[in-house]
Amino acid sequence: MLFLMNDVVLDLSGMKLSPKMASRRFQSLPFNAVSKLGMELFAQDPLLHISKPDRARRLATLVIAKAPAINAALFVSPRYGCDPEEVVLRYATVDFEVMARLSTRQDEGILDTLSTDREVWRRLAA
Numbered sequence: 656m657l658f659l660m661n662d663v664v665l666d667l668s669g670m671k672l673s674p675k676m677a678s679r680r681f682q683s684l685p686f687n688a689v690s691k692l693g694m695e696l697f698a699q700d701p702l703l704h705i706s707k708p709d710r711a712r713r714l715a716t717l718v719i720a721k722a723p724a725i726n727a728a729l730f731v732s733p734r735y736g737c738d739p740e741e742v743v744l745r746y747a748t749v750d751f752e753v754m755a756r757l758s759t760r761q762d763e764g765i766l767d768t769l770s771t772d773r774e775v776w777r778r779l780a781a
Contacts, residue, residue: 657754658715659727659747660704662771664758665712667719686721693718693730694742701732724748729776749775 656667693714696703704711718725727747749757753774760766772778 656719657726657758658712658719659749659754659757659771659775660711660715661729661731662766662768663704663708663711664754664761664766665704665708665715666758667712667716684717684721689714689717689721690744691739693728694739694744697730697732697742698737698739699735701730701735703730718746722746726754727775745776747775 658665658667696710696714700706703714715728718728725746725748727749729743729745729747731743733741757766757771757774760770
């Protein structure tokens with residue numbers, strides 16, 4: 656299973672804690688707690704998805720466990736060590752074809768923030 660975190664495609668297929676297992680184990684954990692956890696992690700390290708990909712994969716697994724339709728998350732932190740409430744968060748459901756294309760481009764080393772933004776997040780003006 657693929658999950659887009661910011662501008663990095665994470666492959667969750669090798670995770671020890673599968674989304675189905677996580678769903679059962681973290682059933683009482685509310686979705687907003689998972690969101691807050693992500694915001695706290697990205698407040699400490701805005702490049703978490705690059706610097707600590709294992710931690711980013713675990714966060715992605717929790718997101719999927721709580722909301723299986725979501726396969727992308729965008730965490731935008733203004734700076735290292737900011738207040739977690741300053742982190743902007745968006746979730747999305749990305750079509751399989753788009754996700755596969757992004758993954759292929761990442762494998763080829765040509766996936767960048769600008770192209771990911773244009774295809775998924777659409778934050779920048781055209």
